[in-house]
Amino acid sequence: MPEDKDASLDQERASTLTCPDCHTDLALPTGRGRGAWRCPRCDRQLSGAWTLKPDSLLALSVATAFLWVPALTLPLLRLENLGLDNSASLLDCTVALLQGVYLPAGVLLLFTLLTMPLANLIAVSRLLWAAREHMPVHSPRWMQVYRLSREWAMTDIFLLGILISMTKLGDLATVKPGAGIVCLGLAVLLRLIVETLAQPDQLQRLMDQQAREVADAR
Numbered sequence: 001m002p003e004d005k006d007a008s009l010d011q012e013r014a015s016t017l018t019c020p021d022c023h024t025d026l027a028l029p030t031g032r033g034r035g036a037w038r039c040p041r042c043d044r045q046l047s048g049a050w051t052l053k054p055d056s057l058l059a060l061s062v063a064t065a066f067l068w069v070p071a072l073t074l075p076l077l078r079l080e081n082l083g084l085d086n087s088a089s090l091l092d093c094t095v096a097l098l099q100g101v102y103l104p105a106g107v108l109l110l111f112t113l114l115t116m117p118l119a120n121l122i123a124v125s126r127l128l129w130a131a132r133e134h135m136p137v138h139s140p141r142w143m144q145v146y147r148l149s150r151e152w153a154m155t156d157i158f159l160l161g162i163l164i165s166m167t168k169l170g171d172l173a174t175v176k177p178g179a180g181i182v183c184l185g186l187a188v189l190l191r192l193i194v195e196t197l198a199q200p201d202q203l204q205r206l207m208d209q210q211a212r213e214v215a216d217a218r
């Protein structure tokens with residue numbers, strides 16, 4: 001009977017997974033074991049160490065979005081040397097770089113520090129909202145943008161750079177951290193938590209499973 005065959009195929013698809021990198025068919029882990037699940041053949045991470053909770057991750061994404069505004073506009077550092085006092089926000093730095101001879105660096109900063117983190121935030125919020133509401137996401141673009149922006153959003157590296165330069169500049173001038181760097185630090189921390197817990201493959205599987213449940217209920 002074709003319907004029985006379809007149902008058993010669906011069941012099989014629900015209990016196995018093809019590794020996206022090496023295309024090995026793997027059985028989904030049954031128990032709630034601890035630790036991340038990796039492909040035994042190519043070591044690709046297939047799911048995070050924790051269960052995916054769209055509700056709380058969506059809340060963290062919204063908090064990140066609110067933190068981004070002061071992180072961009074408030075001064076990152078205040079530099080004082082021989083009576084000269086200077087401070088700049090992340091937005092000021094990017095605009096200044098885009099105008100001078102450092103245009104390529106400015107474009108890179110704009111891409112890795114503003115465009116990609118923003119795309120990441122929008123894409124992950126869209127996907128988590130869909131998972132929370134059990135709504136199918138029809139366009140595969142959202143997942144593609146999420147995967148791509150995870151690679152290219154480099155706010156954490158920028159933050160590390162600022163902290164290193166603060167210690168180096170400490171010998172030459174008085175460096176005081178501004179409110180912007182605190183907000184940026186918190187935004188980076190929240191983004192890393194969301195990215196660690198919302199692994200793309202795991203999120204995709206959750207949405208596929210929800211789509212199957214919706215189809216079965218009809």
Ligand SMILES: [Zn+2]
Nearest residue numbers: 019022039042
């Ligand atoms: Zn693999």
